[in-house]
Amino acid sequence: AQSVTQPDIHITVSEGASLELRCNYSYGATPYLFWYVQSPGQGLQLLLKYFSGDTLVQGIKGFEAEFKRSQSSFNLRKPSVHWSDAAEYFCAVGAGNRDDKIIFGKGTRLHILP
Amino acid sequence: NAGVMQNPRHLVRRRGQEARLRCSPMKGHSHVYWYRQLPEEGLKFMVYLQKENIIDESGMPKERFSAEFPKEGPSILRIQQVVRGDSAAYFCASSRQGSSYNEQFFGPGTRLTVL
Numbered sequence: 001a002q003s004v005t006q007p008d009i010h011i012t013v014s015e016g017a018s019l020e021l022r023c024n025y026s027y028g029a030t031p032y033l034f035w036y037v038q039s040p041g042q043g044l045q046l047l048l049k050y051f052s053g054d055t056l057v058q059g060i061k062g063f064e065a066e067f068k069r070s071q072s073s074f075n076l077r078k079p080s081v082h083w084s085d086a087a088e089y090f091c092a093v094g095a096g097n098r099d100d101k102i103i104f105g106k107g108t109r110l111h112i113l114p
Numbered sequence: 115n116a117g118v119m120q121n122p123r124h125l126v127r128r129r130g131q132e133a134r135l136r137c138s139p140m141k142g143h144s145h146v147y148w149y150r151q152l153p154e155e156g157l158k159f160m161v162y163l164q165k166e167n168i169i170d171e172s173g174m175p176k177e178r179f180s181a182e183f184p185k186e187g188p189s190i191l192r193i194q195q196v197v198r199g200d201s202a203a204y205f206c207a208s209s210r211q212g213s214s215y216n217e218q219f220f221g222p223g224t225r226l227t228v229l
Contacts, residue, residue: 009154036220043118043205043220044157090156101147101170102218106156 002027002093006105014113015083021076021108023091032094033074034102035065039087047089050074061085086112116141118208118221119188126227133193133200135224139208146189147218148181151203163189193226201228 003026013019025031032051036044048059055067065076074091088109094102119138127133139146144165149157159173163183174181178196183189193200203225207218 006156041222043222044207045220046217049217101159101162103159104149104157106154 002031002095002103004091004093004103004105006089006091006108008108009106010109010111012111012113013081016080019076019078019081019085019110021089021091021110023074023076023105024072025074025091025093026072027093027095029095030069032102033065033067034092034094035059035063035074035076036090036092036104037061037087038090038107044090047076081110081112083112083114086110118206118219120204120206120221120224122224123222124225124227126229127196128229129197130195133196133226133228135191135193135204135206135226136188137191137206137208137221138188139206140219143208143210143219145209145211145216146183147207147209148189148191149205149207151205151223157205160191196226196228198228201226 005024007022034049035047037047038044047063048057050057050067057065063078065074067074088107090107091105092102094100118140121136146163148160151157161174161181162170166185178194180192203223205223206221209216209218
């Protein structure tokens with residue numbers, strides 16, 4: 001069965017600084033990987049996903065993530081954060097089989113300093 | 115296109131009462147997933163349904179919880195005889211087809227408070 005670890009519960013960065021949120025997964029085959037963002041009181045919105053091909057994936061809102069099989073990682077990055085990026089970020093993994101479900105990490109809450 | 119709709123957005127129940135949470139998937143979506151989110155926790159998968167079928171209920175508590183997705187109408191998550199520990203945000207997601215290959219679109223959630 002697949003699993004996801006997000007080692008950082010909280011991350012604080014200054015507005016304009018770069019960001020990297022860590023995600024490690026466990027799955028025997030090539031996983032399907034996702035990053036979602038949740039603003040306070042809202043549902044989840046998909047930022048980006050990786051299924052196959054280019055290991056550097058571009059998403060919405062200026063985010064990107066890189067799949068590194070050797071490190072079982074799928075870290076999320078943004079070169080310059082905005083105050084509106086303050087939210088909770090969830091990494092998720094799926095096996096891609098029919099009737100498969102997605103497993104979510106516990107999330108990383110991002111705080112932005114002015 | 116309307117997104118995934120959930121109602122009510124907030125629900126308050128006293129211990130022992132029943133809670134009914136509704137989820138209307140996006141148009142054209144026949145797969146529904148329910149998740150529970152507790153403070154400081156991620157989303158925990160509860161159940162995956164297709165129209166009139168429960169595909170995977172491995173995340174559902176054995177007692178008091180049930181889910182359905184009838185041929186007509188929204189999906190319902192029912193919690194009987196609620197307890198304080200049921201207080202959480204419950205999210206519904208829908209997809210056009212099954213498997214994690216297909217993007218799940220999330221509703222805004224129902225926040226259940228048990229007094």
